[in-house]
Structures are given as C-alpha cells and as structure tokens.
Amino acid sequence: MSAYLSTGDDDPLSLRPPIFETHDERTARLAIEGRAKAVSDGIDEELEKARALERKGPKAIKILLLGQSESGKSTTLKNFQLMYDPKSFRAERASWRVVIQLNVVQSMRSILDAMTLAQKHEYPAHPSPQRKKGSWHLTPELLAIKERLLPLVDIEKTLIRRLTTAGSGEVEATHREAGPDHLKPGLKEIAINSAIPWKNAFNRLIKAEERTSFDSAEGIDWDDPEDPSAVLNSCSQDMIQLWNNPSIRQLLVKQNARMEDHSGFFLDSLDRVTAARYIPTDDDILRARLKTLGVSEHRFKISTSGSVRDWKVYDVGGHRSQVAAWAPFFDDMDAIIFLAPISCFDQVLEEDHRVNRLEDTFKLWTMIVSNQHLKNTNLILFLNKIDILRSKLASGIKLKDYVVSYGDRPNDVDSTTAYLKRKFGGILQEKSPSPRIFYCHLTTVIDTKSTKYILSNLKDTLMRQNLMKTNLIA
Ligand SMILES: Nc1nc2c(ncn2[C@@H]2O[C@H](COP(=O)(O)OP(=O)(O)O)[C@@H](O)[C@H]2O)c(=O)[nH]1
Numbered sequence: 001m002s003a004y005l006s007t008g009d010d011d012p013l014s015l016r017p018p019i020f021e022t023h024d025e026r027t028a029r030l031a032i033e034g035r036a037k038a039v040s041d042g043i044d045e046e047l048e049k050a051r052a053l054e055r056k057g058p059k060a061i062k063i064l065l066l067g068q069s070e071s072g073k074s075t076t077l078k079n080f081q082l083m084y085d086p087k088s089f090r091a092e093r094a095s096w097r098v099v100i101q102l103n104v105v106q107s108m109r110s111i112l113d114a115m116t117l118a119q120k121h122e123y124p125a126h127p128s129p130q131r132k133k134g135s136w137h138l139t140p141e142l143l144a145i146k147e148r149l150l151p152l153v154d155i156e157k158t159l160i161r162r163l164t165t166a167g168s169g170e171v172e173a174t175h176r177e178a179g180p181d182h183l184k185p186g187l188k189e190i191a192i193n194s195a196i197p198w199k200n201a202f203n204r205l206i207k208a209e210e211r212t213s214f215d216s217a218e219g220i221d222w223d224d225p226e227d228p229s230a231v232l233n234s235c236s237q238d239m240i241q242l243w244n245n246p247s248i249r250q251l252l253v254k255q256n257a258r259m260e261d262h263s264g265f266f267l268d269s270l271d272r273v274t275a276a277r278y279i280p281t282d283d284d285i286l287r288a289r290l291k292t293l294g295v296s297e298h299r300f301k302i303s304t305s306g307s308v309r310d311w312k313v314y315d316v317g318g319h320r321s322q323v324a325a326w327a328p329f330f331d332d333m334d335a336i337i338f339l340a341p342i343s344c345f346d347q348v349l350e351e352d353h354r355v356n357r358l359e360d361t362f363k364l365w366t367m368i369v370s371n372q373h374l375k376n377t378n379l380i381l382f383l384n385k386i387d388i389l390r391s392k393l394a395s396g397i398k399l400k401d402y403v404v405s406y407g408d409r410p411n412d413v414d415s416t417t418a419y420l421k422r423k424f425g426g427i428l429q430e431k432s433p434s435p436r437i438f439y440c441h442l443t444t445v446i447d448t449k450s451t452k453y454i455l456s457n458l459k460d461t462l463m464r465q466n467l468m469k470t471n472l473i474a
C-alpha cells in the first residue's frame with residue numbers, strides 16, 4: 001500500500017506525491033492529476049465566461065439622435081424619457097421651469113428689442129398721415145408698457161447666471177432668428193454642456209439647504225430668493241397686453257419675426273406660465289428650449305413581451321463639419337434617428353447666415369448616409385416640425401420660393417412632404433454604401449401622443465431585429 005501525504009481535504013489536486021512509489025503507481029497518479037487539472041481548468045474557464053457575461057449583461061440596444069441644431073433631437077429624447085423613465089422626467093420639472101422662464105423672458109426681449117429698433121431706425125414713433133390705416137404704431141401707452149417691462153432685462157441676466165453656473169453653460173455667440181440681419185437685436189442664446197448634470201443642480205441646491213417648503217413631488221423650491229416668479233407675475237398683464245397688441249404684431253411681421261415659429265414659444269400661454277405657483281406640464285417641458293453642446297448618453301430599461309433590455313440613446317449636438325470625427329465611435333448603433341426640421345425651408349443657419357437650413361439638413365443627411373462607418377446602421381428619418389410647416393404654408397409662405405425645383409406643385413402639407421420625402425429617399429438610394437430600407441415618418445415631436453406611437457413601433461422593430469441577430473449568432 002502506498003503512503004500518501006494528504007493535506008486533509010478531498011481535492012485531487014491537493015494530493016502530494018507519496019514518499020515511496022513504484023513506476024506504475026507514479027504513471028497512474030500523474031494520469032489522475034492530469035485529468036483533474038483539465039476538469040478544473042474547464043470549470044475556471046466557464047466561471048470566467050459567466051462572470052464576464054454577468055458584467056456585460058445582454059448587449060444594450062443603441063440609438064443615435066442626429067440632426068442640425070434645433071431639429072428636435074433633445075425633444076425626441078424627452079419623449080423617450082417620458083415613456084420609459086417618467087420618474088426621472090418628473091424629477092427634472094424644477095429645472096425646466098427655470099428654462100421656460102428664460103424662454104419667456106427672451107421672447108419678450110425680442111419684442112422689446114424690435115420696438116427699440118423701430119424707434120431708432122426706419123420707423124418713426126409717430127406715423128405720418130399717409131401711413132396706411134391698420135399698420136403698426138407705437139402709441140405712448142405701448143411705450144409706457146415697454147418702460148415697465150425693463151426689469152425683464154435683469155431677470156434674464158439672473159436666469160442665465162443660474163443656468164450657466166449650474167451647468168457650466170456657455171453663452172453662444174449666435175443670434176436667435178429675429179428678422180433680417182440689419183434689424184437683428186443682440187440676443188444671445190445660452191448653451192449648456194451636456195456632460196454636466198445641470199438638471200440636478202437645482203434639486204441639489206434645495207436639498208443642501210433643507211428647505212421646509214420644498215415640494216418633493218415637483219422638486220420646486222418656492223422659497224428660493226433668486227426665483228423670478230414674483231417679478232414675472234407682476235409683469236404678466238403688461239406682457240400679455242404687448243403680445244396681443246395688433247400694432248406690435250404688425251411690427252413683428254414687418255421685421256419678419258414670426259415669434260410663434262421660434263423655439264421655446266410660450267407667449268400664447270403667458271397667463272399660465274407667469275402664475276405665481278406655475279408648475280410646468282409635460283407639454284411645456286417638451287416645448288422648452290435649451291441648447292446642449294457635446295454628446296450625451298441616456299440609459300433606459302425597456303421591456304417588451306416580458307424581456308427587459310438596456311437601451312442607450314445618444315444625443316449628439318454640433319455641426320456638420322464634425323461628422324467625420326465622431327462617426328467611427330458610433331459604428332455599433334442599432335439605429336440612427338435623423339431629424340430633419342423641414343419647416344425651416346425659409347430660414348438660415350444661426351451660425352452662418354448664408355446657408356439655408358433645409359439645404360444644410362440635406363448636406364448632413366448626405367454625409368450620414370454615405371459614411372462607411374455607419375453603413376450597417378438602420379436609418380430612420382423624422383421629417384419634423386410638421387405643425388410649423390402647416391402654419392407656414394397656410395400663411396402663404398411658398399416652398400418653391402426656396403426650393404426652386406419644387407416648381408408649381410401645390411403648396412400644401414401633403415404635396416410638400418411627399419416631395420421632400422422622395423428627395424431624402426433618393427439621396428439614400430444613391431449614396432448609401434450598401435442597400436438599406438428607408439424608414440420615414442412625418443413627426444411633430446412636441447406632440448407626445450403621436451410620437452409615442454412612432455417610438456413604440458420603432459422599439460418593437462429594433463427589439464425584433466436585435467433578437468434575430470442574437471439568435472443567428474448564438
Ligand atoms: N412646434 C414644434 N416645435 C418643435 C418640434 N420639435 C422640436 N421643437 C422645438 O424646437 C426647439 C428645439 O428642439 P430641440 O429638441 O432642443 O433641438 P436640438 O437642438 O436638435 O436638440 C425646442 O424648443 C422644441 O420644443 C416640433 O415638431 N414642433
């Protein structure tokens with residue numbers, strides 16, 4: 001019998017060579033040890049694989065939002081958030097309230113600046129007798145309102161300071177579109193760097209000071225000494241009177257400033273949004289405008305027929321010229337939602353007034369569809385801002401004046417959208433490195449109901465495709 005020096009447990013690998021061993025015994029022992037080691041190595045390998053899978057989880061479904069500035073990327077993201085993470089959407093209400101207040105104040109500033117320009121330049125304060133009846137006229141009463149609204153200038157500064165310190169924002173050297181170049185007031189749009197969690201800043205402030213009247217449901221701090229609600233509320237009637245005054249409306253038309261087409265338009269809801277205890281509705285949040293810079297990633301857990309998957313949605317701000325630089329980092333997306341704000345056919349880029357916005361969108365689309373890194377990605381085109389397109393066409397603005405090739409086709413929503421859809425589809429067909437299905441939707445992404453329907457269908461399609469891919473690989 002052989003004497004083994006055992007370490008006391010049953011692990012075959014812990015066997016120690018016996019002191020006395022025949023040749024046969026040694027061969028048999030080595031064979032056992034070899035088999036045991038192979039089994040153990042196999043188990044280790046399996047465990048490591050399982051750990052790696054656990055760490056990674058099932059692969060997330062990834063969506064990239066693209067489009068020129070103000071095309072509706074962030075608003076589409078808000079729709080995702082409202083559908084799949086309503087808790088976090090609600091938690092941001094306090095922050096959006098500040099943005100909406102700034103949107104209101106900046107719209108009013110546009111009107112006040114238009115009045116100043118009218119006073120200073122081409123338009124006399126007192127209309128001549130020849131002036132047509134019904135055209136604009138700055139009455140002493142309107143000028144008195146203007147004086148009374150001067151505090152809005154300070155409020156604007158305060159709001160910008162609050163947003164920029166919260167989010168490390170930058171004041172962009174771009175103008176908002178307010179009319180022909182020579183009439184442009186010096187209104188600047190602020191932009192927040194998306195890498196910084198500016199939305200939490202307001203809530204953090206509240207928590208830090210442990211305010212007693214903090215309404216946790218809405219996240220709004222009613223005692224905040226910097227909150228401009230009281231001043232906005234006291235200016236409310238003057239703002240409403242100014243915005244509803246026919247002379248002011250005509251002055252804005254004369255200066256080619258269609259306020260209702262501007263981002264962050266709340267002037268038709270002044271009564272409500274300047275109320276002392278105003279709480280933004282979901283729709284208000286979707287209409288709020290805050291420019292973001294850089295790439296931001298948002299995660300959602302989305303379930304379909306029992307299976308829950310991680311989704312990552314990327315919102316990429318920035319200009320056409322940067323596409324080549326970032327495209328290689330986004331070659332593993334399941335889909336790109338490309339937003340084309342087609343109502344912008346009569347507008348120019350804020351960053352370059354020589355470039356028509358629709359033309360810029362076509363150029364960006366061409367770059368995306370022809371990019372080699374993105375050639376395997378599903379492309380979903382949203383022809384967005386259909387509501388604004390409808391009201392523009394109805395007001396007599398003609399597509400053919402900006403897109404000459406449109407010719408004498410009818411100037412209605414159906415014909416213009418069908419024409420533009422064909423143009424986008426044609427570019428995809430011609431420029432795509434490999435054949436791809438052309439998915440296209442007419443959207444108004446501030447309308448949560450219709451957008452929910454479209455995003456929900458998109459979710460099902462992508463889940464199905466993703467499952468098929470996984471099963472094919474497995
Ligand atoms: N009327 C209207 N406004 C829209 C639509 N889509 C976006 N907006 C507004 O346009 C502005 C710019 O949208 P945003 O999502 O911030 O554009 P982004 O720069 O591409 O992220 C916001 O004030 C939105 O509320 C739309 O379909 N109709």
Ligand SMILES: [Mg+2]
Pocket residue numbers: 073074075290291292315317
């Ligand atoms: Mg944005």
